[in-house]
Amino acid sequence: MLTGxxxxxxxxxxxxxxxxxxxxxxxxxxxxxxxxxxxxxxxxVATGLFFGIWPANKAARLDPxxxxxxx
Numbered sequence: 512m513l514t515g516x517x518x519x520x521x522x523x524x525x526x527x528x529x530x531x532x533x534x535x536x537x538x539x540x541x542x543x544x545x546x547x548x549x550x551x552x553x554x555x556v557a558t559g560l561f562f563g564i565w566p567a568n569k570a571a572r573l574d575p576x577x578x579x580x581x582x
Contacts, residue, residue, distance in 0.1 A: 513559065514558065514560065514563075515559075517555055517559070518551055518552035518555030518556060519552060521551060521555065522548045522551055522552060526543055526548075529541045529542060
Protein backbone atom coordinates (compact mmCIF):
# COMPACT_ATOMS: atom_id res chain seq x y z
CA MET A 512 0.00 0.00 0.00
CA LEU A 513 2.76 2.41 0.95
CA THR A 514 4.83 1.75 -2.16
CA GLY A 515 1.80 2.09 -4.43
CA UNK A 516 0.85 5.37 -2.78
CA UNK A 517 4.43 6.59 -3.12
CA UNK A 518 4.39 5.70 -6.81
CA UNK A 519 1.14 7.58 -7.34
CA UNK A 520 2.48 10.64 -5.50
CA UNK A 521 5.56 10.52 -7.73
CA UNK A 522 3.36 10.34 -10.84
CA UNK A 523 1.31 13.29 -9.61
CA UNK A 524 4.48 15.28 -8.89
CA UNK A 525 5.83 14.53 -12.37
CA UNK A 526 2.53 15.49 -13.98
CA UNK A 527 2.50 18.83 -12.10
CA UNK A 528 6.08 19.57 -13.20
CA UNK A 529 5.11 18.70 -16.78
CA UNK A 530 2.11 21.04 -16.57
CA UNK A 531 4.19 23.90 -15.17
CA UNK A 532 6.89 23.45 -17.81
CA UNK A 533 4.21 23.48 -20.54
CA UNK A 534 2.88 26.78 -19.17
CA UNK A 535 6.34 28.37 -18.81
CA UNK A 536 7.74 27.07 -22.11
CA UNK A 537 4.79 26.63 -24.50
CA UNK A 538 7.00 25.79 -27.49
CA UNK A 539 8.44 22.67 -25.80
CA UNK A 540 6.09 19.66 -25.83
CA UNK A 541 6.14 18.34 -22.27
CA UNK A 542 3.83 15.40 -21.71
CA UNK A 543 4.00 12.29 -19.58
CA UNK A 544 3.11 9.19 -21.61
CA UNK A 545 0.79 6.66 -20.01
CA UNK A 546 3.31 3.82 -20.37
CA UNK A 547 5.86 5.82 -18.36
CA UNK A 548 3.36 6.46 -15.57
CA UNK A 549 2.37 2.80 -15.37
CA UNK A 550 6.01 1.68 -15.45
CA UNK A 551 6.84 4.09 -12.63
CA UNK A 552 4.12 2.73 -10.38
CA UNK A 553 5.02 -0.90 -11.18
CA UNK A 554 8.72 -0.33 -10.45
CA UNK A 555 7.86 1.51 -7.24
CA VAL A 556 5.62 -1.30 -5.99
CA ALA A 557 8.07 -4.03 -7.05
CA THR A 558 10.99 -2.31 -5.29
CA GLY A 559 9.01 -1.78 -2.11
CA LEU A 560 7.74 -5.35 -2.05
CA PHE A 561 11.17 -6.85 -2.71
CA PHE A 562 12.95 -4.82 -0.04
CA GLY A 563 10.11 -5.41 2.40
CA ILE A 564 9.63 -9.16 1.91
CA TRP A 565 13.29 -10.15 1.63
CA PRO A 566 14.36 -8.98 5.14
CA ALA A 567 11.08 -10.22 6.63
CA ASN A 568 11.68 -13.72 5.27
CA LYS A 569 15.27 -13.61 6.47
CA ALA A 570 14.14 -12.58 9.96
CA ALA A 571 11.35 -15.18 10.04
CA ARG A 572 13.92 -17.96 9.59
CA LEU A 573 15.90 -16.91 12.68
CA ASP A 574 15.48 -18.56 16.04
CA PRO A 575 13.84 -15.92 18.29
CA UNK A 576 16.17 -16.60 21.21
CA UNK A 577 19.26 -16.23 19.01
CA UNK A 578 17.88 -13.11 17.32
CA UNK A 579 17.22 -11.38 20.66
CA UNK A 580 20.53 -12.40 22.21
CA UNK A 581 22.45 -9.74 20.23
CA UNK A 582 20.31 -6.79 21.29
